[in-house]
Amino acid sequence: MSKPQTIVSFFSGALGLDLGLEAAGFSLRAVADCNKAALETIELNQHAKKGRPLVVFSEPLTENNVEYACAKIIKQARLKVGSIGILAGAPPCQPFSTAGKRLSLKDERASGFDIMFNAVALLQPRYFVIENVKGLLSAALKHRPLAERGPGFPPLKPSEEYGSAFRRILEDLKAFCEKTGYCATWGTLNAADFGVPQKRERFVIIGARDGSSIWPVATHAENGSDGLHPWVDFQTAVADLNENEPVYQPFNEVNLEYLRRIPAGANWRALPTELQAQAIGGAYHSWGGRCGFLRRLAWNEPAPTIINNPRSRATMLCHPAEDRPLSVQECARIQGFPDEWRFAGAIGEQYRQIGNATPVGLGSAIGAAIRRMISSRNKIRYCGEVLCANREILEKLRNRPRTTLNPYFMRENTGREADCAWLGKAGGLRKGFAALKIRPVC
Template sequence: MSTEISIKDAAQMLSISEQRVRTLCRIDELEARKVGNSWQINMESLNKYGLKTAHMVAENHAAYTTTSKPVALSFFSGAMGLDLGIEKAGFEVRLACEVDKYCRQTIALNRPNTALLDDITKYSAEQIRKEAGLTASDDIDLIAGGPPCQAFSTAGKRKGFNDERGNVFLKYLDLCLELKPKYFVIENVRGLLSCPMDHRPHDQRGDGFPDLSEDELKGGALNFVISRLDNSGYGYSFNLYNSANFGTPQIRERVILIGSRDGTPPPYLIPTHTEDGSLGLPKWNNLRQAISDIDKHEHLNFPEKRLKYYRLLKSGQNWRNLPEELQKEAMGKSFYSGGGKTGFLRRLAWDRPSPTLVTHPAMPATDLAHPDMDRPLSVQEYKRIQQFPDDWQLAGPLVQQYKQVGNAVPVGLGFSVGKLVMDLIQGVDVLSPVGFKYSRYKNTCDVEWRKLFNAQLKVTGSLSDRLQA
């Protein structure tokens, strides 16, 4: 029988009034039964409510149960988009490591038996094995994680590994090499391909200044990572993948590096969709297929000053589709600035994948408006676009729920990663399509990227030779 507690104890655990607890019982927010004039509350129901509403803390704990499936460990787990895909491919995600309060509560709500840890820098490889229920001799099949990407984002200051968030990237790499899994995955933003390890200010370059060092070149941070891998014996490959090519109704590009303990570079991910239906694959999934049948919506709202323009726009349109005078009125000074500005007053198109989801759908420069309705996308629509199950519970206030889903790896992309690794573990022959265009950008796979980086080195070396002469 489930443990039950009193109104008084429940109020203390949630730090709310006893009257509020009674109300939650009456409106069935808490599972409870009436005994005389009072209530007896189901403890499991109370824990779930407390986590979802952020009234309770998700505590660290070891794995409560284990299975015989191939073992995966997750770091920087977020709302578990990557992990859900890996699970779908047949792995047991034995451990999740995450510092964000609301993400931790989401993990505890949905995967209560999975080990939960917080700051990755606090744990040794030995401690991680222990918390995951693994002995020193147990093999780890897969480690997966997306270290914080802000240090490498093209929108940030590009501090790379000199940023504190960059340092946890290196901690993650160290753990991967020490734990020695069969395979490990690093997921990150496109900026990782071009971010230097050490950034030299632009006013300190050119005539009168030394040439850029190897660490200061574009891509210096990634070069440092793969130099570590070269010395470790791990084989690796990476590419910039568009999630729409893997069934996600969203154009979202992420760098995914896969390391292999046997020293063999893994093949690239196998696409399941193409933009035009080539290679005998289905066309990209679109927004209508993803969200048109959702009934219940929780969403933020646009201010009235923006709604007046949205009422004039149709599916797939943005501010450029307004009459010129209204464009100037709506955009203000931004009208005269450069750049595409396609995120301003943007209605999504029914017949296309969504653009990349952001952490807030109603910020002026990155609006994500419903194709027809005068509102931003709802959290439920966010979940569908990122391919989370409808019953996946998100903890915290609405803005935090948007943030968790917006930061996630699409489940379809995670599944493609998991399936590739599972096939390799099981000895299945995997053949990547020859000449497939994974991204709209050039030099984004490991082979082409290395050629480009080496070309920079040659230029820098020739300049140094001339100066010495």
């Protein structure tokens, strides 16, 4: 590109996605966010931005004011409709996160996808990027707790099926692309596959106005297979990070007593058997991996997903050798922020901004894929199409059940026959995914 194409950012947060896109050669011109600490972080780092100051839209983005927001940004940034290189956004992920209440599209924050689609239609950027949590793939329009599924409860409604919220988003995306001619490619990306020292899977949509299908190509693999670089581990990521006084929020003494017994790379399962139930409470009698409870990181592996509270009981991030959570600076380094990047607010707010951000390295990989398409002379057009980039994800969506039940030990054992009868009414495979299209190998 002879001249850097511009980025307009919605739901900007601490600018992780935007820093990555800039590293790939694009230029951030305008941001939109209403979070006080995020806005202060953006202001704190204005000095690091070369050229003109960023245009900042600081009002809450809603479906009712998105047209006003776009018009204001266009005017203040001196841009034109159709001239923007990338419209990027990472709408709030809490409605779809498996760590949240899973209110899904009932959560007012879930309108972020509609806001992004409307903004693309209004601004007509050459490309758009939307990032969110992988949990979106299984989110239901209306969440029904596991304890309320099975014999004795009403049959599952279509809105309560796994994936029903995601199916609605795909339907909206398909209608949008058919109307505007954009091609949208969607799927999941693991940040570790792009040199980020963190195993963090994210849902991503990349849209192209010219009908191109764009998707990043992995540069790293877990064991360096297929000629790729091996994943970057935690020790490599923080080796030259010199913190005389790490900034963090300490664990309580109860958790510390357990953590002192747990070696690097282990969790609550490393405790003596007689302490395990006491250590993780009611979760001991639950099911699933529960691998985040009392978790101490390994030196020789990428970090787990950096979350907005490393002291969280079920998703703990304890330093491999020290009896403390990861520091603010360690979390920022793992997320790919420059060491000089400053975060506003109290310690908890700094953690929150870092944990909610898109890894900078993942944003850079997405930007590099867009740049390669800009330079390509052999473009294949898929105007109006919505394409899945991950065949394995598509197969899972097509073949996974509409619901699951708690194991017998967590509910009254009504018998397999009763279970099968209830699942016969509420079960079966997920609907609406059979017609989804896979992205051709490009």
